[in-house]
Amino acid sequence: MSSPNITLKKRLLFILGVFTFFTVILVVRIGWIQIANGQEYQQKAYEQQTNNRTISPKRGTIYDRNMKPLAMSGSVETITIDPQIVRDSGMEADKVAAGLAEILEMDKDTILKKINKQSQYELIKKKVDKEVGSRVRQWKKDNEIGGIFIDEDTKRFYPNGNIAAHVIGFTNIDNDGIDGVEKMMEQYLKGIPGKILSEVDASGMELTMGEEKYIQPQDGNNVILTIDETIQYFAEKALEKAIADNNVINGGTAIVMDPRNGEVLALTSKPDFDLNNPRAAPKGKDASTWTGTSVEDVQYLQKTVWRNKAVVDTYEPGSTFKPVTSAAGLEEGAITPETQVTDATVKIAGHSINCWKPNAHLHETFREGVYNSCNPVFVRLAQQLGISKFYSYVKAFGFYQKTGIDLPGEAGSIIHTKPTEIDMATASFGQRFQITPIQLIQAYGAIANGGNLITPHVVKEVVDDSGNVIKKFEPKVVRSVISRKTSDTLKDILKGVVDVGTGKNARIPGYKIGGKTGTSETRENEQLLVQGKNKRYIVSFSAIAPTDNPVICVLVVLDYPDVYNPGGGMLVAPVVGKLIDEILTYKGIEKEYSEDDKKLLKQEVQVPDVKGKTVSEAIKLLKQNKLEYKIEGSNTDLNATVQEQTPKTTAILHENSMVILYTYKPKNEAEAMVPNVKNKTIDEATQAFKKAGINIVINGTGTAVSQEVDAGKTVKKGSTVEVTFRNIFED
Incomplete structure (x- = not known):
């Protein structure tokens, strides 16, 4: 039979052992939290004690080879709220929603739902113009409402509309590149977002004496293209005209490249789109029912105007x-x-x-x-x-x-x-x-x-x-x-x-x-x-x-x-x-x-001013300029005075073109019927126009395929009509 002292000692040792065991476990656990997971918990505590808002970086500019901007970012603002602070500001949530909705041109109920959420951050509207942001800022101040934030943001602008659309590409609402160079060079253009950090209590309320920390965003780098804006413009207009002139149903493409280095100087594909509104309804689609965001709409855009045919x-x-x-x-x-x-x-x-x-x-x-x-x-x-x-x-x-x-x-x-x-x-x-x-x-x-x-x-x-x-x-x-x-x-x-x-x-x-x-x-x-x-x-x-x-x-x-x-x-x-x-x-x-x-060349000359001169003097001056003449009216006296001429002075004509001389003041200048010269050679067409007293402007070589003014219509004698000539080949 053990003595009472021994029993007591055993009990004390047992209690001490249990206490020591749990103490060791607690120390190990604390050590694990502090050492192994310390950084993670420190970050969580920091996040709990701070409220942060993202500041978008300025996306890099895209330039042509001559440093002309093709895509650039302008300053706008983003409106966000801390719902709890807004609700505790004193104004009814419904009135806050109504006020913001009026300024931002949004649906009030959409904003109200966000105000009533149990969160610390809600996005209200992105890419708001500076003027609108200032109105929100003033309205917030006048009504002493907290928890509404108007922060810096950027928006993409394309100064040339649809020029080089398929090369440049475009971005989404978050400024992420989703097509063209905007997509391919995303890593360089994007930049790194900044933040505004403010201290809050456990309930998420900003501390009155808390500090606000601003982390500057890092703007994106700029991309210089091989594209030459001027050559791109030439290519775009040439392709547009060719499509219109020939009633081209499925569009086309034009590429200009420097063969010495592979640099693409121009690349265009038609149909195309306005980079500032890439989701707009394409030609032939009903704009009233078009959204540009549905699966069907996006698929149609991808098959048509977004499609880079080159x-x-x-x-x-x-x-x-x-x-x-x-x-x-x-x-x-x-x-x-x-x-x-x-x-x-x-x-x-x-x-x-x-x-x-x-x-x-x-x-x-x-x-x-x-x-x-x-x-x-x-x-x-x-x-x-x-x-x-x-x-x-x-x-x-x-x-x-x-x-x-x-x-x-x-x-x-x-x-x-x-x-x-x-x-x-x-x-x-x-x-x-x-x-x-x-x-x-x-x-x-x-x-x-x-x-x-x-x-x-x-x-x-x-x-x-x-x-x-x-x-x-x-x-x-x-x-x-x-x-x-x-x-x-x-x-x-x-x-x-x-x-x-x-x-x-x-x-x-x-x-x-x-x-x-x-x-x-x-x-x-x-x-x-x-x-x-x-x-x-x-x-x-x-x-x-x-x-x-x-x-x-x-x-x-x-x-x-x-x-x-x-x-x-x-x-x-x-x-x-x-x-x-x-x-x-x-x-x-x-x-x-x-x-x-x-x-092949026909030298261009400027028509001299022969009004007020005698017919003889006018003829001499016209011949000096390699121009022919025709006297209109019954008075062909070489000493008669030229009262009017067609074309007028400073007009540009080809050599051997005709100037009509009037020895009287006509109420209406003489007119002539335009001949039909389709399928005629240049010489045949020239003679037909000369016989009618009309000047011909020759475009191309070969056989006449079209004329600027339809046959049978009347024009002033001495005026010009362009005729297009082409060499006919099937291949």
Whole structure:
């Protein structure tokens, strides 16, 4: 039997052991909390004791290559609330909601629901104009309401509307880039948000004596593009006019690239959209029912106006691909420019391949075969090369891979993986496979620059606000495709295509332009014919200029022109020619006129003022200015005084144009009926207009296809009427 002292000691030891055990556990737990998870709990305590509001950084500016702003951020404000503080401010929640709703043009019930929430932060409205923010600030002060915060924010603006829309892209309400360069360069443009931190008690109320801490946002960096705003404008207007003039149903695309470094100077796709309102109802949609945010609306936008046809659409290039076949043949020594060839029908696998011309050119040099765009010539050349060698060049020119352009959504080509001889035959002249426009202009860049395939790109560099370069995007040479000798030979041949071949409508006196037309039918033809519509064609023209020292490659593609003659040489070549003229003139490249160019030129002269002079003096002055005359009225006395003239002084006319002289003061100037000169040559049309006493303004060469004033209408004698002439080619 144990003594009472021993029992007591045992009990005390037990209690001490239990106490020690729990003490150790508590110490370990406290140590775990303080040491292992100390930082986490410290952060939670800090968050509980502070209330923070985000300050959006200023998104970086996007500039063109000449530092003209294309996308910029303006100062706006964001309205937020702390619901608990608002409710404790003394004014009824319903009245607070009503006041804010009136200023912000919002639904009162939406704001009221947020005021009644059990939270410390609720967003009321983003991107509020400064003037509206000031009104909220004054209203809050006048009514002594706490818990309403008006904080700095930024909003994206695009000063040029729809110019370069598919290149620049746009942002969402949170200033996140969701298309174009805005998306691709998000990491550089975005910046780092700042914060406003204020101390609060356990219930979330701001402490009266608490400090407010402002953490400055870090603005985004600026992006400089390779795009030239002026050249972009030229390309946009040229494409818009071509689409309107030819009733193009599915829009089109135009690309201008510097072949020396792959820099894209202009890229446009139509239809397009206003960057300041990218979700607006597209043409043909009812604006009253359109939201721009529903799944259906967004899908429609993505398929139409948001679609960058230059990068995400594939098409059959048609004859614009023939220079690739030519390059392969010249590089391999299978052909020379002067090799005699024939364009007689080629029969392969039960198919007959003919020249586009009903009466074939038959025997010609290879150079002439390219000028005339004879399909059989290219089929026979491909056969000489063989399937393996021919497709090795197709691959080398980049048609089996994406270009890697720094724009989103680039499509890959749809091209033969196990080609047969008939596949090769049709591919030799650009049919029955599909590529993107950006792939084609990349290939033309290699032909132009001496043989190097270079990755096209739209971003030049990233800089900070001080101009320091953060990142520079250097040209990337993918591979060497052909020799400089082949490049020079092919450029000379392509110049002949424009000078005397199917691309003649692109000719601009003074500039050496090389290029190739293209026309292809789509596979939708049967369906269109059932609907009673014209066949759907895609027409294009791809060019290099100047051919002796190329600084630009230009490609224009029109998808489904609804006109009688859909040929690329007819519809697109003059568009590209005029565009090249504008670009090279803008870049300060002087014209060098050959003897043939001089024959095409008609010197412009200013009409002198002959009113008040005698007829004899007027005639002498007009002849000095290389102008002709016609006296209107019965008085033909050389000493009679000229009372009126048409055109008036300072008007600009071509040499040998006519000025009407009046020896009396006419109440109404004499009029003449405009003749019908459609399908006439330039000489025939000129004579017809001269006979009528009307001056002709000649646009282009070849045969008259349209006239500014319809035949049968009357105009003042001596006035001018523009007539458009084109060389008619089917290819």
